[in-house]
Amino acid sequence: MLRSAAYTRVTLVLCALLAVPAAMASENGSSIESAKRSEPRAAAMCQQLPLAANLPMLVEGPENGPVHLTADDVSLDKEGISTLLGKVRVMQGGQEFSSEALNYDDKNRTIEVRAESLFRSKQMNIKSQSADFDLNTQSGAFNNTLFTLPSRAARGSADVVQVNQHGTANIRRIRYTTCGPDSNAWYLAATKVHLDYDEGMGSATNARLELGGVPVFYMPYFRFPIDNERHTGLLFPTVGITENMGFDFRQPIYLNIAPNIDDTFTPRYMSKRGTQLGNSFRYLLEQSEGKLDLEYLHEDRQTQDRRTFLEFQHDSLINPRLALDIHVADVSDEQYFEDFGGTRIDSSALTYLDRSARLTYQAPASYTVNVMVQDYQTIDNTILPADEPYRRVPQIRLDALTPNSFYNTRAGLGAEYDYFTRPNSIDGQRLDLQPFLRLEKDNIAWYTTSQIDARYTAYQLSNVAPGQPSAPQRTVPTFSTEGGLRFERITANGSVQTLEPQLMYLYTPYRNQNDIPTFDSGEPDFDVTELFSRNRYSGIDRIADANQAAFALSSRLLDPNTGQVRLTATIGQIYRFTAPEVTLPGFVSPGNGATDFISTLDYRLSSHWAASSLLQWAPGDRQFNRANFAVRYREDETSATGKRLDLVYRYRRGVLEQSDVVASIPLFEGWRAAGRWRYSIEDNRTLDVLGGLEYETCCWALRTSYRRYVANTSGRFDNGIYVQLELKGMTRIGTGFTGLLPINDTLPQ
Template sequence: MNRFNLPLSSPLSLLFAPLLVFAPFSNAHSASLCHALDDVLVPQLTIENELAPIEINADEGESIDKDTMLFNGDVEILRGNQTLNADTVRYTRPNQRVQADGNIIYREPDFSLFGHSADINIGTYEGEITAADIHFPLMHARAGADTIILQGRKTIRLVNGSYTTCDVDDNSWSLTAPRIKLDRTKDVGTAYHATLRIKNIPVFYTPYINFPLSDKRKSGFLAPSFGSSGESGTEIILPYYWNIAPNYDATITPRYLAKRGLQLQNEFRYLSKRSSGIASIEYLPNDDLFDDDRSLVRLQHDTTFSRQWSGSLLFADASDADYFEDLGDSLSITAITHLERRADLSYSGEWGQLLARAQDFQTINDTIPAASRPYKRLPQLLYSTALPTYQNIASQLRSEWVQFDREDSVTASRFDIQPTVSRRYSRSWGFFEPKLSVRHTQFQLDDQADGVDSNQTRTLPISSLDGGLYFDKSLALGKRAFIHTFEPRLFYLNVPFDNQNDIPIFDTGLNDFTFEQLFRDNRFSGGDRVSDANQLALAITSSLIDDESGDELIRLALGQIRHFRDRRVTLNGGAAETDNTSNFIARINATPSSRWRASGEWQWDPDNEDSVETTASLQYRPAPDRGVNLSYRSVDSQLLEQTDVSFFWPVTQRWRAVGRLNYSLERSRTLESFAGLEYESCCWRLSFVRREFVNDVNADDESNTAFLIQLELKGLTSIGGSIDTLLENGILDYQR
């Protein structure tokens, strides 16, 4: 039988090729677990549908009257980006009404409708389809209903419907309701008197719920988490995300702790043209174990007043010393002893950089004596500038004025200024840079010790010579070409001795000895001490570079300082340092391929012929969804020796194992460990983790044990939860 073809607009027929409009998932792994909901190609036009002609193809067609036509047998209606297929179609020309029966398939570029019968106005995108299913391939979502109502291009209503993101014939979970609205303008679905079903079994009812129709932010419940620990008992976390406005949102998290009570956590984020910030509060009324209210408040605010001026505010306050130990969720958090409060005003422009700061600390550990607590800076002014370079001569100025205050302690104001001039000579084969600076510091002390002058002044010249050579040569290993570099460097520093024992310590400490410390002009941080020096640092750096890609495959650095006199300046008037040489330090970084990365740093004490500090790490990352991390650290002065092993690795396409072990070799105990499994299907994900941790690494207390469970229904709950946070903090480069 010949096909009946009837163009229903201008005689200029439009010929077009079907275009595939399906898009891949944003998460490639999730996409690989799903089957395509619709594999039929959808026609795509570059002109508006309202201007496109209507074309009807069918096995048979007849005119009922001048405005109405009847088509039978494999009917196909084409109009711009719309297609409709059916067994029988009654078409009314003036209002573009289509009444169709049998094997209905109606398609637009981003969804497909299937049903028994349809009454649709293809001009206004309005109509009804009975016994219908709808597929959204871009979102991998589908719905079914007794009746699906189209209300224009962007609104779809379901009567006695269901919604899920699972594959066809997979009912792992679904949301059913007598009324469901899909608003594609806001990318939000809304269900009234809804029931959540797991494997067709009703498990949860709510009179109202909304859910996302895209990856855009929207209000709704996030992934719930369940856990248990010996100290707090069963734990249930149910966060709710509130998308207040495009630039404001909040996460409200009820956290139930069986042995303590109900804690409420709230995090508010905001963003404006000039400002951004996060405000959070955690509140646990009448902790059953602590017998008092517990709370934590945090605020971080950043603002820009102009191109030159900006400001920031940082505030934190905890109700008690044990808050982080009892209610924190990681080893690093439970070790917190001080909370910083700070207000900054900054300028950066042609005149230099200025910082005005007020800084205070809350010491949450009451056992820390007053003399060991940090000083307040009320206020602190920092200014630095650099003059334009003239004939390779660089001039810089750094200055500070600060007022230190602490209860029952010496207080002071400190003025510190350091002008510097240097000249750098650079060639392709090396460089040479002499530098001279003068550091003047003045202290005005209050409540100082008897016999100590309240006015302390220190003025010291600081001179240095820095120079290095560059050597390189080409190498061939097999079929690969490399460049081998060799860079020796000498750094001479001279600072005369000045007795500084009468100056108290306000904010100064001894810098860690690292490779960078070889080339610094002070062994101390802060302005209370300037180290005396007559020393020469020798360093050698060598690297191997792939000649084709330019990637650095390995870099090795070695260095040591030779002292020509004792270092008499110390922090608290201790004995002078008399060693003729510093520790020998070595550093290596290697990236032999995109999968492997290694680094390490090692210090050797030549006098005692002993290793004093070692750090090493190895990372294997063959693919984004898997990785193994190994690290080791040993510091003799801190009696510290630890190993850290972590991994995330797929066992099968759907199962993945995660784990971490942070172990103290010095104390022969586990500091933190966890192990877990994740199962992920096309439309849901379940995670289970068992965790052990200690609150104080130096105490012999028993470790805490916690069990965490997290369930995510994709497309109904958003990504997040305490397990995700634990894995991101505990496993280097963890990626879902």
Template sequence: MHHPTKAFRHCFALTPVALVACALVQAPVHAQAVDPAAPPLDVGQPVLKASPRLREDIPATVRPGLPTFLSGERASGRTDLETVIEGDAQLRRGDTIIRADRLEYHQPDDLAKASGNVHINRAGNTFDGPTLELKIDAFEGFFLAPRYRFLQNNAYGEAERVDFLDDQRAVIKNATYTTCQRRPGPSWLPDWIIRAASIRIDNEEEVGHASGAVLSFFQVPILPVPELSFPLSDKRKSGLLPPTFGLDNLNGVELTVPYYWDIAPNRDATFFPALMTKRGVDLGGEFRYLERDYQGTLRANYMPTDTLRDRDRWGYSLIHSGTITTGLAGLGSVGLNLNLNHVSDDNYWRDFARSGSSLTQRLLASDGSLTWARGNFSLLARSLTWQTLQDVSSPIVPPYDRLPQIVARYSRTSLPGGLDASVEGDYTQFHSDRTLTLQPNAKRAYTLAQITRPWQAPGWFFTPKLQLHATSYQFDAPLVTGATTASRVVPTLSLDGGLVFERDASFFGRAFRQTLEPRAFYVHTPFRDQNQLPNYDSAATDFNFATIYTENAFGGNDRISDNNLLTLGATTRLLDPDTGAEAARFGVAQRLRFKDQLVTLPGGAPVSERLSDVLFGATINWAPQWSTDATVQYNPKTGRSIRSTIGARYSPGNYRVVSAAYRLQRDSSEQLDVGWQWPINDLWGDKGQNLGPGMGEGEGRWYSVGRLNYSLMDKKLVDAVVGLEYDAGCWLGRVVVERLQSSTTSSNKRILFQLEFVGFTRLGSSALQSLKDNIPRYQYLREKVTTPSRFSNYD
């Protein structure tokens, strides 16, 4: 049967349903789709997920029932056998479309043969070449000399042949692969490219496997490997991760070859053996889990025979949080939280200062707690021990272990008369090395009962509070007085009140709602002699706006300060009248002491000053890109500030942030801290493109990144992280120099190099982690936050 046509097009529907819908091919096709939301991914580490990611592919069970549309300039064929389309031929079924100069479709075999300028688009992945044979539903066949492009990562290449195994898998022979996009020019070659004898594509697992592969960078082979796997998306997969290397003044040349094990969507493990030329081999690993009721991370390192210390080195860290179901009706669940840390020796914090875990501190806590709450009652059972890493030149008095600590609390609000009441009991057994603490260990029972009556209304508030502190001790050795037990009972009365005034105001041509909020806080606690008692957990609170309106000058429960003082302060705020956003806040506060404070910490002196230092504070967010925060503790007698902290941040857009902070502790420290991330191209007027967060600002962009911490008192640089980043579009380059202080006389220095081949892999040192840890508000140049949809490349 032959159907000649000239000035019009024909379409053939090969199923009855398609016959009805055939005319749709003649009209333009418009499609919209909402892409399934994908959670943001941390480019430094895979993300654990509670469930597999959604797919938008058409299910295989649905495909056989989909209609097939054929169109072209000339058509011929036999009914229910074959159809031949010549001239602008097109076959469409579901998310698959084939275009060619000539197209044959054999209906019994569901086989399409296309030749001449063949183009195929399946769910956004495209192939172009001279010859194609394909079974449409099974998606089995081959394509000769194709050029291909994948939707997920915009990667593309050329090959001698592609064999389609099914709708998810294909084998590409004698292939190239890159994400560098083609630019005009006959001799253009991508900056980086993979050449492989074969590449196996698995879209179901979203991974590619290359055999006989070589990675070339600017036509220079840099990574020849017999077998190579790489991601086609952000989906996690098991396999070797790119090796990292670096230079360290302590470890020498350091090479790490990580292996990632994708155990399940909610569990994974990473093994990272490292070779250090000055030290030996460090075997490290990390296991993560995320369940419905609990989650955690276990990290461990082991170095047999460290040549630097001539001994084995090891450390581990476990963080766990979750709930345990009791199984008893009405009793609810018990919370379990663990934070366990331990290392092999006192020098671990100094030698492994870049291990990427909490084991680089000198005080390592092993803390475990069980919590339970029901209604107004809560209960905590806790065990806390400390490992203190001592240094002869700078010894530390170890904190006290708590074995055990039991805390019970009962609270009620809205009692008759508008009263709020609570009672808290704490039993703790303190233990440490008495030769270092120079005081006995003890069992301490502490109770705090309090009752308040808050009054609050628009424009004012007033809250009286009555507290009763009761404490008893049992010591394992006599005090200097010979006592083995002690007790105390201390009452406290406080009155807290304030007013709130508002008015409309205008400053610098801008309208505001201005507030004036004066506040008065009075506290009276009679003197109870506590200076002969040991101190297990009390310390002086910091003098700031958060603590100046509190009853006790100490944190912890071993010292309750005697007070007869009045705190007066005032705050004024400038609010946007339309949004309520705070544009500025200014505050001032000072204490007036009517009686000396006689209760002190061991070695401390009574406080006799009637007027305290004055606190000044200011926070200004006049424009979204500017932020300023300052706190000054001023002594009116000396006319000098005792402590000052002034910080500012300027961030006019993505990848542009400069922050600076000045910190002064009179006669102790004075430091200047500056951090930044900024495009260097701005210096010659190239402002780049606004592509949004996680997309960079276009190709050919240089970025300066860094953070400097300088001691003005010592006139020396304490910490420094300075680097350069280059965005070439399809690859990123980073070089970072680190100098971080590890003690008063030594520092660790590193040079980090990293090449990131976008959509493929990273080579070099882990410079990204260093930048994220040290530079405030640092943004990754590539941080994919959405998954491409097939409708974004709809034919």
């Protein structure tokens, strides 16, 4: 009986061949958890021919199970050497070694093969012209090999695969590709590869990447991981060219400090800006995690200024009821994201950077305590200092609700203390108390909710203007009652349609609040959720007086088999019996009578098509104040024949009118086009245009794109040419047009 570990060792050696390109391709090697690599489309990978035909399927079995031998003929000479001839098969644990001839020395426990042999497992197939193996030392060599890796749709060759006694292996003259048998479009080659399983690392000597037989990348020596552990080393660089940056090259260096701590240091060279140093440090503890990102450019060649960026994020669960969250961000100047892009913060339409620390306690009973300090950095130069947000140093908030109802009635309290400060502005302390009683009743066909509360707010102000009170107070009661009905019917095609009318009455008496500063109050956009809000202002400093009724009518269409919502539609309006008098500084009262109609629609027309809309109609002016429409098409985006189409229209009266078209479609076999055109109808100019072309085979793809877009609030345009080469199963180099398209929203479920 042969020892099973011998064949396990062969499997490990060949698995390392698979690990080499995967390790080199890891563009997210700094992940503390398992790296989520962007896998190529499975349907687009090459089909590798089997190394031998008409072989029976592998039989699963335990890895350390017995070894079975079969042959047409077996002979034994006087030295104890067995010769197995004709359809020799050695099988163990889902692995198989087959040949037409094999010599087995029982005394020395060695195997000698001088004929063509094939080793098979789920992970790989390897064909060799000769092989020697010592079962005592579990070492040996396979000569003149060809291999395929079915899980990665890859193939390759090696002159010698040598397994050594002490957990190491040497491979000479290896070539690796994911191209099909009839194509050598690209190869990864090395004269020598050394694998150390105890260390979990491998090394390659004289490694080169060949495209069409032409060497394009050479490394005399590099190390790479061969297991699932993280290892210190170089990650693949990224290269680009833009009008703003010029030639842009980044080389990430990954440092595996500890099992729960890592760091990625990224020097970045920009021909028009200089050399920037970036660093991303991350940690993962038992009850917390965090990261620290830094970018530093000593002297910008265009501005002659020092440019820096910092972001720190920490989230921890101190105990099951106490949590701490910290977020700090800072940039050296307002134009940083316009010039260098939001590589770590989503910089689109960004006006402030948040700096806050929040401590949250969730009590066993029904109350929560939050303690927060918060500051902002304004990075929009169009915002005046008087309009910048206030700092909260601190905010303390309590929310409590009785755990059990008494005849459907519950009592609660909202309490908040804030200290607000801002340079050259009114500073002050604010205490807000809001006790309430709530009566709730919910049935299958109807529901009602009524609430009465009294809100007391007291201020202690400094830096007030002469004649203005420094300690204003306000007490405002509010009563609301809300109810709704739920109707259902079965339509002619068997779908379930609901009809849900909803009505709310709200009353808040007028209280003069002109002496109260607006630390955190604002007026949000009018939408469906605002129909049933108990205060049309956000924050606490303005409590709107109200004597109004809100009505909404909603309908849903549900698939009877899956329960999937195919359509959701809502329309509503508020009718004010008296004109509100409480306003924000610089704003006028909206007046009494009916407000605008607001409506939303989400409709999944089919498995591929969906439409959505938001309309705000002013009946008095007989025109729209807001209108948003979107039609989206999605078809199997993960395949080579996938399609995407977005048609979007946005309108806000007197502010903007824009159209946005996004498309990604296959042209003919191997070719795909993608593009985006965002156009301002109001200004009669293009805001963002992108055109891209892709050619894809089963083992490589080339994508080119051009983009011209508004880069900052002053209207400056930037141009970029992007090229991405993807070697499937290995890496992607450059920036593809997919990453330049807006977020690929899926169809609503």
